[in-house]
Amino acid sequence: MTADELIGMVKFDERGLVPVVTQDAGDNAVLMVAWANGEAIRNTFATGHATYWSRSRKSLWVKGETSGHFQDVQEVLYDCDADTLLYRVRQRGPACHTGERTCFYRSAYRRGEETA
Secondary structure: OOOHHHHHHOOOHHHOEEEEEEEEOOOOOOOEHHHHHHHHHHOOOOOOOOOEEEOOOOOEEEEOOOOOEEEEEEEEEEEOOOOEEEEEEEEEEOOOOOOOOOOOOOOOOOOOOOOO
């Protein structure tokens, strides 16, 4: 499938964005969630580097461009409703801006345990 074929299928929200779940292709860990528009999807397909739309900067964001922690995209999947994408990547360095491997490093609930 080409980027334009995928873009033609994706159900973007009213802002022209679609959520992207980013997963490690090796161990299946969820690394982060971000947003993409059509241009970000095209750039991801063209370069092989995960590219997102930064809602705060209102511009394209190539993960790793400033940190060197690129995400080499192995596969792009879309869900049954075509309203969410899944990027399966090989992550170079930590995915989270805090330096953690994944953005999901804090637990709010775990069955059988209380957290304060």
